[in-house]
Amino acid sequence: MAYHLKGAPSILLAMQNPQDILQHVFGYHDFRGQQERIVNAVIEGQDALVLMPTGGGKSLCYQIPALARPGTGIVISPLIALMQDQVTALRELGVRAGFLNSTLAWPDVVDTERALLDGELDLLYIAPERLIQPRTLDLLHQANIALFAIDEAHCVAQWGHDFRADYLRLDLLHNEFPQVPRIALTATADMRTREEIIERLQLEEARQFIVGFDRPNIQYRVQQKDNPRRQLLGFLKDEYPQQAGIVYCLSRKKVEQTAEWLQKEGFNALPYHAGLPGNLRETHQSRFLREDGIIMVATIAFGMGIDKPDVRFVAHLDLPKSIEAYYQETGRAGRDGQPATALLLYGLEDVVKLRQMMGASEGNDQFKRQEQQRLSAMLGLCEVTSCRRQILLRYFGDTLDEPCGNCDTCLTPPQTWDATEAVQKALSCVYRTGQRFGATHIVDVLRGSSNEKVLAQGHDKLSTYGIGQDMSADEWRAVLRQLVAAGYLDVDPEGFGGLQLTESCRPILRGEQRVHLRRDIRTRKPTSTRTARRPDADITEADRPLWEALRACRRRLAEEHGVPPYVIFHDVTLRDMLERRPQTPGELLDVSGVGDSKLERFGADFLEVLQGTPEAVEHAQ
Structure with missing residues (x-):
């Protein structure tokens, strides 16, 4: 196996305070948002449901309690391909971590299981399909378990966008290990999905931590x-x-x-x-x-x-x-x-394709209604x-x-226009052609096309034939797309994408309601104070040689350790080094993202660059 399961750094054996673990293991000086409350709740043995946006620091919410509590933290993750990267990153921090999934050879499985039973692991990642096997459950009953972390908990939602069938069995954790705290985490869940997570994982008594969803960057x-x-x-x-x-x-x-x-x-x-x-x-x-x-x-x-x-x-x-x-x-x-x-x-073709896929779904009527509601909300966001x-x-x-x-x-605020008359024409055309044709045919009729399909259907004889020649085909497609998004038109999910009137369009056809639509303007980039540039474009020319030298040092160490560069240090950490210019190990430890283990492993290399002469910096690149 590629991991050495023994030889934990002594610092981990002595630490139980979450603030100490945050600083000395992960290299951060302060918790963010509700992280500290979540960590303390789990350390105290409480169950928790955590909704936190991607990049908000969810992993620390179970990693720190796993290190602070006696025993091994068990992390259920649906992503076999990523477990090794997560474990590798933890080992670079000095954390004793391993994984159990179908990619391991049998000797490595035995080695990892022995390490768990011998108390030589701080964190163990397990795929859900392996967790629910009797052999694994028997193994866990013999081990000292600090907590269970259910990552990507929205996978338990049976009709969700990332459903995993094995997640439906994870309620066994509550039944088999009632004294072990559980923390379920996800970045995405509306109210309906949250309720499903709580019900299926039996987290009715869990504390809920709903962190703001905004990603302002x-x-x-x-x-x-x-x-x-x-x-x-x-x-x-x-x-x-x-x-x-x-x-x-x-x-x-x-x-x-x-x-x-x-x-x-x-x-x-x-x-x-x-x-x-x-x-x-x-x-x-x-x-x-x-x-x-x-x-x-x-x-x-x-x-x-x-x-x-x-x-x-x-x-x-x-x-x-x-x-x-x-x-x-x-x-x-x-x-x-x-x-x-x-x-x-x-475009409208996307709506047609998704509606047809939903119509062909094996889900029941309730599921199909929910999926239609979710799609309608997505369309509303677009328009x-x-x-x-x-x-x-x-x-x-x-x-x-x-x-x-x-x-x-x-x-770039969109322009709007009073589209009432155009909408009435479009709705009337959909009705008079029988509510069974797609957008392309409706546009052809409105614009007076004499193509074979229009003539074969006799639609050149309709009162709506040619009444929309004052608008381009693109403009009519935009009208129809927005009418679908607003719920005035529906797409037949079981046919060929035929457009159909809904009840909500009646006031428009009767002249009782005016409609304003956004005016589509061919692709334009929004006017922004943030112009396109390299992420490091704000680094001055004077600092750039040192910046590139730090990046080169990181790249070399990443290649030596066989890990992605960001596992060594994030760009944010390199920027902090550039600003602080630490010259001693103690000063380097004050840099965000530098903990004790990384200081020991990589500190000398980066200090050599930071202490170097301009010639040394240039050579490091």
């Missing part, structure tokens, strides 16, 4: 699809050349085609979806975590639990199914707190003319008193 943008490849290419070249990001697509085929196209355009892009061989997925994920400037083109199979802090953008080329999925996926950008962008391109962040936070029960100033609708 992420700039949210939504654009209508208008040649998506051209839009994505412009976005990448203008704003994020040679920087790490994720591009999400709905289908595996589109993932592979998009990755291949980006490679031809000069980007270091890799595909990732569940249909690729496991070893290839693992290779691509490892490259994304360890190399700079990789773009991962993926389905939703990729991303949960990704700890890479310097993902600068997340782009969606297809509409997510829900705000929860959108928030979860965009949250993988900017974990380091630096500016990041979430770009979403969507809103006010601050997107306020709408996004409100969905999760959070509030933002003032517009954020960092989303496209704040930076």
Whole structure:
């Protein structure tokens, strides 16, 4: 096995105070937000449900109690591919960590199980499918367990966007180990999902910690699809050349085609979806975590639990199914707190495709209704003319008193127009064509097209034929898209995407209600005080040689230890070094992110750079 399970640093054996563990193990001087309250509750033996945004420091909420309480902290994680990276990062901090999953050879399984029973592990990561096996439960009953941490707890939601069937069995923890505290954590859960987590994990008595969902460093943008490849290419070249990001697509085929196209355009892009061989997925994920400037083109199979802090953008080329999925996926950008962008391109065809997928789902009627409601909320976020962040936070029960100033609708307020007459024409055309045709046909009829389909259906004889020639096809598609988003039109989920009137459109057709829509303007970048630039663009020319030398030192150590550079130190830590210019081990320990173990392992290397002459700094690069 690649991990040495013995030889814990003596400092861990002596520490039980959470503040000491925070500082000496993790290198941070202060807890953030509600972290300290959560940590203390679990140390005291209480159960907890924690909702905290990605990058908010969820892992510390169970890692510190696991180190402070007697025994081993058991972490249930659905992501086998990431366990080794998480364990490796902990070992760099001097924490005795291991994992049990299907990737281990039998001798390594035995070695890890022995270490658990002998009290040689502080944290043990276990895949849920292994946890529920009788052999594993018997093993845990013999061990001294400090706590159970259920990571990505929203996976228990049976009809959620990241459902894992094995999570439904995790209620056994309450029954089999009633005296062991449990902490369930997730970054994404609306009220309905929270209730399901509580019910299925039997956390009715747990303390709930709902931390604010806002990620103010992420700039949210939504654009209508208008040649998506051209839009994505412009976005990448203008704003994020040679920087790490994720591009999400709905289908595996589109993932592979998009990755291949980006490679031809000069980007270091890799595909990732569940249909690729496991070893290839693992290779691509490892490259994304360890190399700079990789773009991962993926389905939703990729991303949960990704700890890479310097993902600068997340782009969606297809509409997510829900705000929860959108928030979860965009949250993988900017974990380091630096500016990041979430770009979403969507069109009416996305709505049709998702509605058809929902109609073909094996779920019951209640599930289908809930999915439709979630999709409608997602569409509402796309079409809103006010601050997107306020709408996004409100969905999760959070509030933002003032517009954020960092989303496209704040930076470039959309134009609106009185579309009542156009809407009446569109609704009438949908009705007179029989409420069974898609948007393309409706637009053709409105604009008076004489194509074969219009003539074959006899729709050139309708009163609505040609009444919309004053508007372009794109303008009519925008009207229909917004009518679907607003609930005035529905998409037949069991047919071929036919548009249908809803009850809410009656007042409009009767002339009792006016409708204002947003005026689509072909792709434009929002006017922003934050222009596209390198994340380190604020570093002065005088400081840049030392900055690059620190990065080079980190890169060398990462290669030597076989870990991603951010496992050695985050950029935030290097910036703090650059500002403080520590010259002694004691001064280096005051830098954010430098704990005792990393000081011992890496301190001399970084101090050599920090103490060096200009010639030495230049040589380090």
